[in-house]
Amino acid sequence: MKEFDFIKQYLVNRQSQDGQLVLGIGDDAAIIRPDTSHDIHISSDMLIGGRHFFTDVSAADLAYKVLAVNLSDMAAMGATPKWALLSVAVPQLQEDWVQDFCDSLFALADEYGVNIIGGDTTQGPWAFNVTIMGQTPQGLGLRRDAAQVGDDIWVTGRLGLACAALFDHWQEVQLDMDVFAECEAARLRPRPRVALGQHLVSLAHAAQDVSDGFAQDLAHILKASGVGAVINVDALPTLPALKHHEQWQHWVCAGGDDYELVFTAPKHQRQAILQAAQTTQTAVSLVGVITEQTDLMLLDSDGEAVTLEQWGFDHFE
Amino acid sequence: MKEFDFIKQYLVNRQSQDGQLVLGIGDDAAIIRPDTSHDIHISSDMLIGGRHFFTDVSAADLAYKVLAVNLSDMAAMGATPKWALLSVAVPQLQEDWVQDFCDSLFALADEYGVNIIGGDTTQGPWAFNVTIMGQTPQGLGLRRDAAQVGDDIWVTGRLGLACAALFDHWQEVQLDMDVFAECEAARLRPRPRVALGQHLVSLAHAAQDVSDGFAQDLAHILKASGVGAVINVDALPTLPALKHHEQWQHWVCAGGDDYELVFTAPKHQRQAILQAAQTTQTAVSLVGVITEQTDLMLLDSDGEAVTLEQWGFDHFE
Structure with missing residues (x-):
């Protein structure tokens, strides 16, 4: 399975409409047009196989947790999660695994109103990084x-x-x-x-x-x-x-x-x-x-x- | 060397002033207050040891490249780079290595006017993820x-x-x-x-x-x-x-x-x-x-x- 097929089939097609999203997955960067009355909150968490999760974890549980720990950072700021970028390094891309991973990822993303707007995929050890962005009315973040x-x-x-x-x-x-x-x-x-x-x-x-x-x-x-x-x-x-x-x-x-x-x-x-x-x-x-x-x-x-x-x-x- | 010492000593202390940065490293998320006349561009790149770089690369060269490939994504959008989040997984944190890595990282960040506002550090295989954010006047990104x-x-x-x-x-x-x-x-x-x-x-x-x-x-x-x-x-x-x-x-x-x-x-x-x-x-x-x-x-x-x-x-x- 080729990287670009993976990206196209599972991510681009699942991208949702979003009034502030000018350009989503598929370019050198995503573009958002911020709401002028809000602050943007940004956080990154990296999860490593064998350290943050067992590598025999199911694709669905893994996808859930990779996103959930980042949603938790937004919760801690009192922010409304809006956008996420997902970087994935896995030893190989198997279609069943990708399907399960993405279904679970998007189920959670949809539940919390998060749009996956970019990221990276590469062969490597088990490593996942999510950068999440959310917003609060200006000055109201929980510090x-x-x-x-x-x-x-x-x-x-x-x-x-x-x-x-x-x-x-x-x-x-x-x-x-x-x-x-x-x-x-x-x-x-x-x-x-x-x-x-x-x-x-x-x-x-x-x-x-x-x-x-x-x-x-x-x-x-x-x-x-x-x-x-x-x-x-x-x-x-x-x-x-x-x-x-x-x-x-x-x-x-x-x-x-x-x-x-x-x-x-x-x-x-x-x-x-x-x-x-x-x-x-x-x-x-x-x-x-x-x-x-x-x-x-x-x-x-x-x-x-x-x-x-x-x-x-x-x-x- | 403990994770939190690393973060504090090398990242928090190097954070620069920035009129749009409300809150930098050290909370659950960073907070930025967007400029209302600009679009925000966001991109993530993950670099894996043995795949994107040789693991015997010098810390200075590695840090340079990890940030440079992300700056290149901003260049391709015509965007002015503004903020970056760095996630690092390395087998161990050695003080000399961290010093060299950070000196090189901040030299490049300073040259391009980028503020490192967050990220994550963990023990693991050699894996680096940078999320970079930049801006263009509204509607002017190069697609x-x-x-x-x-x-x-x-x-x-x-x-x-x-x-x-x-x-x-x-x-x-x-x-x-x-x-x-x-x-x-x-x-x-x-x-x-x-x-x-x-x-x-x-x-x-x-x-x-x-x-x-x-x-x-x-x-x-x-x-x-x-x-x-x-x-x-x-x-x-x-x-x-x-x-x-x-x-x-x-x-x-x-x-x-x-x-x-x-x-x-x-x-x-x-x-x-x-x-x-x-x-x-x-x-x-x-x-x-x-x-x-x-x-x-x-x-x-x-x-x-x-x-x-x-x-x-x-x-x-």
Whole structure:
């Protein structure tokens, strides 16, 4: 199968109409005409076989995750995803694989209103890069550096499931079959919190997605904002069955791969946040408070400090 | 060396001021505030070790090329490059290597006025992805689908040098030492034709950069525009010494990796194009004409058809 057939057959033909898209796939670059009242948000994530995914993953699950992790970055900015460019390096292009990959990719792209407007394909090791672009009304993006002392700290969904599934894959733990199934689904098909993120631009102060581990990702907010936090680890949302395993605090606080949002908001927005969560059918949990003292304190419900062997995922450790 | 130290030390600190950049590296996404009178051009290129470059390439040469091939896409649109996101997967991060890589990257970025505003770093095989963004005044981008019957066909610089250097690396040919040096320099350090491209938005009809081979890349213009072309292969610019080798026509017509521009323009713009070439110190050659008959005919100076074994580079052949 030739590269250009691949591009033409699966990407050009699937491109959707878009009032701001002047020129899509098939030239040296795509052209967009920005909406003058909006800021454009841009982010890139690279996923490598054997590191970010198992190379025997199904084409459909792989395509989903490659795009979902990027949608999660837009969610963390409160941005509406608009356009994406996909670069693909795979050892070979097999037609069935390409078909499954593209069907899954476009299903997710369509669901979130994203237009795939460009990219690159080449033979190589398993490597995928997506650059995603979205927009917010000018000045309304959710930044990391905007947390304020006294803010509530919230987290969406449930933490630790993806990491627990990985520990099972690595045979470091054996989860019950139904628990594994739920964790594996969370690992393979995280739900980008885009709808809630869009509501949060007018409610929250700071936000970030949980990709490298809750504690580490929250620490980015704290550092950027010059503040600290106290977290009630027992209040962190997870699958209850995971608490039967001694590693549960590690999975929840430092596991990563969750693609939930952690965000801070003033206390007077609690009701509005719960309302936005209900409107967007997104679970949210109140898990801590922003403090003046620039430490991140992880406490259990008895007020005892929780210690972690590792704070999160460093891509070069 | 930790990922976050790498990002902070080398990228955040080098970020330049930019009136349209609201938020740079260090959040879930960068934010730009578009200029309302301009279109935004976006393109991604992925380079894989062992395929697009030798993995023993110097860090400085590698960084140069990773960005240059993307600048070339902006040149082919006539766009002014503005922002880039760099994703890097390398087996390990060594401080000397990172220093050399970043020094070279930012030297080229500064020369072309590009701000590195985001990206990703991960351990993995040698894989680099750059997404580049640039702008033109609204509606003025150089597209592939705008060639018109009777247009002159022009090409910048010289073709075939990079491929000749590769043939020498592969020991399929032995070039004289000084010839090899010139070809290797062209392969490692192509000059993106950005300045000329900016002039061409008001002079040329269609343009494209020569990355996969002149004939194949020109064929993209022809197909998109529904036209054909006659090319005088002997008029294609190259290093004269290469013509002593029987493979020269292949190198020039189908070699690829040239990162020159091929563009079409009405005959009455000849003088203006030569003037723009002089202003931007870019060599240009008139090499053929756009025809109504939708074939690409490669002829020598005697009018004999030139046949090529292969028309260009397919990334999956």
